[in-house]
Amino acid sequence: MENILPKHSAGTCDAFSALSSRRSVRAKSASSSPPSSNNRRRFQFVQYGDTLPANYSMMKTIACDGNVSGATVQLTHWTGNETEEKYYADTSTEIAMNFIEHNNEDDSGEYADAIVLNNHYDTDGVLSCFALLEPEFALKHKQIFIEAAESGDFGEFSSENGVKLDIALSSICDPLSSLCVTDDDELAYSLAFEKVKGVVERLNEDVGEELWKEGYDQVLEAEKVFERGNARVRRSEKDARLAIVESRTEDGYLSSQAVHKKLKEIGADGVGENPVLRVLRATKDESSGKYRYFYEKPSYGWVKKLQKRREIPDVDADVLAENLSGSSSSSWSKGGPLGLSAICQMNE
Template sequence: MTPKHFVPFQQLRQQPTIAVDSTGLGAVLTLAHWRGATTPELLRDDTSAGSVLRALREPTTSGLEAAAVTANHFDIDGFVGVWALLNPALALRHEPLLRQVATLGDFREINWANPLADHALQLVCWLNAEEKNRFYEPFGAPARRRREDEASAEKFAWFLPRFAAVLENPAVGQAAWEPEYGRVKQAAAIMQSPATTIRRYPEIGLTVVRTPEPVPYYALFGPTTGTDMVLSLYDGQRYELEYKYTTWIDLESRPTLPRLPLQALANCLNELEMGARRWTFDGITDTGPLLRLSGKGLTKAQRYADPDQRPIYSSAIPPAQLEEEVVAFFRSHYAGVEPRRYWSWADIRAVGEVEQHRISSSAGRKLG
């Protein structure tokens, strides 16, 4: 295979270039799980890094001969994909581990029974810590008046030559990964204890987690694998509902239901809410839309950060009633909608518009 090197995204059209975890006109090969990406059908995977690893096992793939590789942002999945193209032999040797790293980085899902789980968590925590300490947090470029596609090139330049050493010997980066790793492991123990209860509603793709305090995503989302929404119920009647990233991308491994606008659910909950705070929500095209009681507006970087790193406010609604309302809403609105793969954003909006029309018609009949 042609030896490869990383180029900043702005240089995409200056030479034949492979785009990883990104879309861009002019790429000779796209390896991304984004909706509508032109990833070859045989290379589609849940993660962009997974598509890269598939491509490495199909060396005759058209475009794979290009020497330049790029991405328009830095995150763990995209970085692993770029690094694998630059280090194909080592990547294939560690393929199961790299797949776990990419999945944990993007979906925050980890299977603790897997013997590689600890190693994957250490690598992810090392990437997180070094990124924040040396550069800026995910989605933090705009606050620094920088474009992510430009600023992220500095991250790639630092991480690409250093990742292999930590991959093969995590102790090399232990000083960086240990604090977050310890926090996640402690939270995971609580999630696996009698203090936590988990209920799944597979017909609507929802997992309900009731646990005393907010925990890091890597602990919270582990038990939610296979579902696409998480309702978190914390002591003190503090709640959050979140659509996972699994419904922002084209998930290859299983069909999913489309995201629904959360306006109607927020309206329902606001009718029940006795306090001064109101239920607010993010749009369906956000990477991880949240429904939560309002406070000071959260930035994208704060919303992406762990639940235990942001304020979550007390509601007047008892937890059993909140769960009942959320489950009833999605059961009603997903009735007649069949899960499938490869929803386009136009398809998703169309489902939402149909549901909005149905709600408006129902409200009109009640008023009449």
């Protein structure tokens, strides 16, 4: 193929209420921080594409998981970032943790009163910003914070609770989830900040299970598809840098977390002995015997600069799709279900 070969649910609100029933509830403003006895940082949501608000131009500001032009400091893995090397990591959440640990979080620090900025809603954004607002709690739960960010941004299965936390936070603002509360990113941050502690502390309890059960069951179902032998992951015999995911159309697009577990088993994930550079999903329609293909980077491959994981070479997806369409009887187009890490797909 290339040179390597080719939203609102009453049940959700009730669950969130149960998780925080014993906590003081702050005003629902995304420009406020979660309750803390010694935290002086505040959060401000900035619309995607906007620059730093003028009223913050004379203040210390930290753009966390997202690029906000004009911010004093960047703590992000986004393309084109200027994050300092001493803080850098694969996820913005781990970058924020490094920042906290490096600066020892004393009240006299240069950024103790900084405004924390973000311009989009996702798990890595929530947890990286929350870490700066609630550093003591974040460091106590550092590993699960990072694992949830890896699930959200990279579709990885680092741990069961990491995936569950990602699903719970994602559901707040996911239009595809039956638990979606809002499609407003700013409001979603406000809701998430109120609930992070309760969700994290009760992940191993039945309370609040409905926040992640639907999404986690989908991951488990995808795992069962592999266990039943109806799907498999293997390296290409012609090029070990290509992983092939074979499945049936009737089983749908298998979750990235389930695929990641299988890649990990063969040492082909980003931190494995021999990481793959491309993934080809081949889904077979049992009734016709025909296949449909999705050509992708590994799910973390959209990040241009990586520390622990293998950096993934880029490709001109438009040119590749055009070449594939011209050299086969099928039509191909840029993109695919994997979003930022999708390259191209065979059209239906």
